[in-house]
Amino acid sequence: MTGRHATIWILCLVMAAAWCAWQIGGGHTRIDADFISLIGQENPGDTDEFNDINAVRHILAQDSRRAIFMVSAPNRDRATNAAADLAGRLSWINGTEKVTTPDDRAGRLPELMAFLQPYAPVLLSPQDRKTLMAGNGEQIYQRTVQNLYSPASTVNARSLQQDPFSLLPQYLGALAGYMGEGGGVVSQNGRYYVPVVTSLDPRLAGSDRDAQWVSDANEVVATLNRNTDINVTRTGQVFFAAAEASHAKADVQRIALLATTGIVFMVGLVFFSWGPLLAALITLASGILAGITAITIIFGTVHAIAMVFGSSLIGIAVDYALHYVSIDPARGSAQQRLRLILPGLTLGLLTSVVGFAALSISPTILLTQIAIYSVAGLIGAYLTVIFLLPFLPVQPVRNYLPIRRSVAILQYAQYRITPPTWGRLSLVVVILAGFGASTFFIKGDDNIRNLGRGNTALIAQTNTIRQILGMGASPMFLRIDGPTAEDRLQTEEALRKRLTPLLANGALDGMVTLADIIPSQKRQTENIDLVKTGLYAPYGQKLAALVPINVTPPSPATTPLLLPDDASLHVLPELANLQSGKSDLVRLRGVQDVAALKTALNGMDNTQLIDPASAISHLFGQYRQWAYLALGVAMFAALLLAIFRYGLRDGICVFGAPAGAVLCALVGSFALGVPHNFFTTMALFLVFAIGADYVLFLAESRHSSHDQDTSLAVLLSLISSVLAFGLLATSSVPLVSEIGIVIAIGLIAAWVLAPVMAGRRSANPVGMENSLPQSTKQSPHTANSAPISKDGENNGQI
Amino acid sequence: MTLARFVRSLLLAGSVICALGAPETALARPGIVALEKNQYLHGDFTLNRHLNGFSDGLKSQGEFVLVPATGLIWQTKTPFPGTTVLGPGGIVNIDANGERSQLGTGAAQFGIFVDLISSVLAGNWSALENRFHVEFSPPGDNTDIWQVKLTPFGESAIGGQITDIVAIGDDFVQQVRLNKPGGDFDDITLSAQQTANLPLPKDKADLLPKADPK
Structure with missing residues (x-):
């Protein structure tokens, strides 16, 4: 080999170095350290399997963006003030997108109410639907009248015109129940527990910055924990990932x-x-x-x-x-x-x-x-x-x-x-x-699960948060398949009916489906018929005598149906968590009895129980x-x-x-x-x-x-x-x-x-x-x- | 969750009304009767609910009972009898037939409002000052009437539901106005207010929610 060969090879290496510096340093080629992005990059040919992995990827991506903190103190004010303090400190950390505490303003509510108000006649809470199906519209009428004079009434001029029987608040109330505990303050054993939920920048996942975010967040937690009466615990994929990476990095170094x-x-x-x-x-x-x-x-x-x-x-x-x-x-x-x-x-x-x-x-x-x-x-x-x-x-x-x-x-x-x-x-x-x-x-x-070292402190905190707030750590979910959104929504309605006994006996702590938020068109049509015949027909005029408006029955021809479309997604971005491609996802909370769940799902061909780890x-x-x-x-x-x-x-x-x-x-x-x-x-x-x-x-x-x-x-x-x-x-x-x-x-x-x-x-x-x-x-x-x-x-x- | 916050906002509003209806400790604000720890407050109310764009409002009358740290009983007598109970367990509506329906199920977070009430009664405004700008106008030289205006912080949960709250009173709160977005407002007049020693009469005590012991 001659010096000329060596020179040419050195030039090649220099050019390669320049290329790499330009590609990686300039961000033209991304080094992806996000484990989730690895999933579902290939098509295994098996459509079901591909859908499973895609759904898991979707769920994990959503969950990886959330960190949950729980602040506890002997009294409510102390707890809420500490939570507010924590939220403020977390919001300053680079990579924090949004911090939510129970005291946050309900800034989205007016928008949500304004969006859903026209759909009020087709959106019935399960209880109202049950009441109307049983022919007990009188109960709803009584409630409506009482609500008109309640100090905590949601009635206003607009809602009275569009939803005179105040059906929408009931629907939203049921929705809050589906969503879980509502992220509110919990009192238990003489202490008050306040959740602080942090949404992370999606770009944080898998980057080096996530370790820095965790480090900063841990520092904030440690600062608050220095107060003897305050205790802050935390959970979230980001903490586990950082802990594992930290151990591995220390060992490898x-x-x-x-x-x-x-x-x-x-x-x-x-x-x-x-x-x-x-x-x-x-x-x-x-x-x-x-x-x-x-x-x-x-x-x-x-x-x-x-x-x-x-x-x-x-x-x-x-x-x-x-x-x-x-x-x-x-x-x-x-x-x-x-x-x-x-x-x-x-x-x-x-x-x-x-x-x-x-x-x-x-x-x-x-x-x-x-x-x-x-x-x-x-x-x-x-x-x-x-x-x-x-x-x-x-x-x-x-x-x-x-x-x-x-x-x-x-x-x-x-x-x-x-x-x-x-x-x-x-x-x-x-x-x-x-x-x-x-x-x-x-x-x-x-x-x-065998790959990692496991962090006993984090696992203990995760269990505590799950026990007290019912939040975090819900790995299992259901994937609902169907050719159309309407098919899937109807499947979800059947699913809820099927799983109601499990929810009642504690085999399942909770669940939320897309159909809980947006009922199928079939159900919405049924709802408007129920409302017309069970409420407006017998009680419309009686109510009209009490309020300064005309109570006119909704018309199925002119009342719009709520659809899981872009408009809904815009107002309810949470819906994105319940959809993945051509499938809907049903999030489960606290699956206590997997066998019972599997038994209950027997015969539901379009419903697949998925455990992300598996x-x-x-x-x-x-x-x-x-x-x-x-x-x-x-x-x-x-x-x-x-x-x-x-x-x-x-x-x-x-x-x-x-x-x-x-x-x-x-x-x-x-x-x-x-x-x-x-x-x-x-x-x-x-x-x-x-x-x-x-x-x-x-x-x-x-x-x-x-x-x-x-x-x-x-x-x-x-x-x-x-x-x-x-x-x-x-x-x-x-x-x-x-x-x-x-x-x-x-x-x-x-x-x-x-x-x-x-x-x-x-x-x-x-x-x-x-x-x-x-x-x-x-x-x-x-x-x-x-x-x-x-x-x-x-x-x-x- | 949004609904929970919304309901909480309304509860807060309701609580604030009632809190203002309660006498304050003398040390906290001059002119307000102090409510001892083992006392409760009861009286009559008139609620005028004004809906923007309509000349006729919704008027109701009845009785209220406020037990610090426990809850508020709002009993409408006219035009239709019914009871609303606000407490740590949420809002419970009880119709004339005794049928109960719960709003804001099982969430101990509603206890925050009872805590707020207690804070007010104890003369501790800090709980309100965390959520409201508090402007207090003390009684003048020739009058015992004071006024307080509570404006929710822009970023507070209640900010989207209540524009501001104005209350006036002497020994007790006499009138409260809740101004809401969209031009609606509620006028509440409190009268015949008296303090009494606990325990509550059984018929009232049975209405109050039991705090979640878990």
């Missing part, structure tokens, strides 16, 4: 610090030079840059999970640099040394690229993004090793270090235990059988299945490549190393109680890719004089990988810890298997049987510094 320190120390100790460290950093940076460039060219929005996994996977790229810098400089010029590792490097790249490309066979955007990021990143790192590393200064490994001797001893030990070809083939058969058996014994566990778990289960399939494809492709390169028997044996490593990781982690999910499957990918690199490099160097250099590089790679990924196993966050355990087991297994399966019995590279004592006495690099020009030529053919 600690581990990253340990890993970086360890790797720097290792490279510094082994090479005693900044050159190898620089080479590793440049290679890694180039890989990340290439990955980001590719992904930002193709996608307008990149998910953070794709970025994180992509970056982790191209951690393999560091191995490329280690293999180059581990070659003793005494073996020739930079180009000659490069040629020594080029076959292994190229084969390793090909295997990894095929493996990661297999991820893109899934219809999921996330896996496709990871695939593209990884493939581009690995190619970028490969090109950096080829074009740039030969121009960096190198130092030979310090021969006085125990690591050299350790490698020699280990190499000899591996040589001694390496079975003959039939033995290695038998091992491959055992590995394949192990995969077969694991499909029966190892079951996936995609429950997303739906998301199911989605990740599908991701896992796709990842398994991709892993299988990758392993098969690796097998073909190995057979093509090494022949049938040796190829199968070489394939056995990464396959065995994956199996060990799978079985070992299972034995340790690690649940297998999408994320641990992605960790298996990493094990496979790094394991393939180990065996390919060793296989390529097995007849060469730089064999021990390769063994050293593989050992250094193992140490760096275990430091980088294996330390994740110490994390307190289950997800992070599980990934770490899988990788640690897999990489150690790969390191053990690689030299065995690479067929090292075919040669005795260091002449250990006869010369071990001697070789350990003298400098290995001197001992192995045979002329390499022929090796380079022989092996640089791939």
Whole structure:
């Protein structure tokens, strides 16, 4: 490689860096850290399933924008004043869209009344409807008359003309009941509890700012809690997400610090030079840059999970640099040394690229993004090793270090235990059988509830708020399907009738449907008939005698029907929470008896009970299945490549190393109680890719004089990988810890298997049987510094 | 929730009326009779409800009973008998046949109005001052009549329902006017007011809501 190649590649990297800065820095490509946005980006083909996920996404998006605080104090004034104080402080936090307290002005009410007043004859509360259907219009008339003279009457000049029987306030009263407790003050056990509901800026979700918002909000809460008689509790997805992220971030930072320190120390100790460290950093940076460039060219929005996994996977790229810098400089010029590792490097790249490309066979955007990021990143790192590393200064490994001797001893030990070809083939058969058996014994566990660490304090506060205010934490909901809005509304009316016994016996605390707010046209038509015949006909004239207006019966021909259209949505934006595409959503409060609910729903084909956690778990289960399939494809492709390169028997044996490593990781982690999910499957990918690199490099160097250099590089790679990924196993966050355990087991297994399966019995590279004592006495690099020009030529053919 | 706030606003308005109908502690405002802790207030009322655009209003008469921290009983005698009870549990209408119907179901938040009443009776205006601009005109040299004008804060819940409240009185509140958006207003005249010691007569006590003990 010439300086011109290096210059061109540097220019490419600079342009890529500029592109990335422009795309991401300029906001042209968005880094999306919002977990919710991941859901429903693909069409699984199953319409029902797609609708479920879409509905879950819709619900979660709505809920993620809400944070609920509960202020309590020994007396009402103290509680309401503290709530007002809290609301004021919260409203100043960047990212707060709106804060609602019970004392907030009913600013929307005049607009709401004005909007609904023309529909008064068709909007009956369930109780009024029941009363009229029972022929007891007299009760409503009596109530109307009493209301005319009540000090708390809602009557005004306009309402008297449009709704002389004051039906609308009753309808709105029932509506408030459906909506829950109404967000009012609650008195319990001698204390007063005031809810403060905060709506968050939609742009906050998934951005870095949400953590800042939570931090600011926590500070406000802590300030108020300093008053001994005030207690503020809180709940909301944003708090749980921030708590989980905070734990994960702290763990990862600690581990990253340990890993970086360890790797720097290792490279510094082994090479005693900044050159190898620089080479590793440049290679890694180039890989990340290439990955980001590719992904930002193709996608307008990149998910953070794709970025994180992509970056982790191209951690393999560091191995490329280690293999180059581990070659003793005494073996020739930079180009000659490069040629020594080029076959292994190229084969390793090909295997990894095929493996990661297999991820893109899934219809999921996330896996496709990871695939593209990884493939581009690995190619970028490969090109950096080829074009740039030969121009960096190198130092030979310090021969006085125990690591050299350790490698020699280990190499000899591996040589001694390496079975003959039939033995290695038998091992491959055992590995394949192990995969077969694991499909029966190892079951996936995609429950997303197991991924997080859980925050007991937040969970306790959530339960308290739910018990006292009945707010928050209502994960289950119903999805109502139907070809038209009218069909869905009628289904919801039937649903309420069906679930009324559950509401009465406490199996269900509450529910709200779109039909509770906007009855079906069929019901509205029935209502106006009831009002005409049950109220206006018998009592219209009697009422007219009392009030200074003419009481005229409503005409079905001229009375409009209320529809769930844009006009309604404008006045009642809450309706958006009850609709998702072509489906309506029924929000449930306090599902105490799921079995009873499911039983009650039997036979209602258009009604689906959806548990968001289960739906998301199911989605990740599908991701896992796709990842398994991709892993299988990758392993098969690796097998073909190995057979093509090494022949049938040796190829199968070489394939056995990464396959065995994956199996060990799978079985070992299972034995340790690690649940297998999408994320641990992605960790298996990493094990496979790094394991393939180990065996390919060793296989390529097995007849060469730089064999021990390769063994050293593989050992250094193992140490760096275990430091980088294996330390994740110490994390307190289950997800992070599980990934770490899988990788640690897999990489150690790969390191053990690689030299065995690479067929090292075919040669005795260091002449250990006869010369071990001697070789350990003298400098290995001197001992192995045979002329390499022929090796380079022989092996640089791939 | 909007309705709950609306009802609360109305309750607040009603409570304020009645609160003003109650005597205040002498320390709080000069000229107002203090109501002891174990006392209640009762009297007669006349309510004239004026609807903008109509010459004839709605006139009613009856009796009221105010028990600090417990509730308000508003019993209309003419033109149609009926009772409205405001308390911590919400608003309850009781018709001539004794049939009860509840407005603002089961929400302890309505207790705020009873607390407000108590605050007024105790001479603690802070509860009202949190929600209203309070302009108090004390009695002059030649009269015992004072006046108070309560203007809801623009952002308060009641602001959308009540434009302002003006009350005048001497030892007790005598008249209250509630001005509402749209030009409607209620004129309430209170008379024959007396304080008495608790407990209430049984027929009255049975009407009052029981505070939610949960």
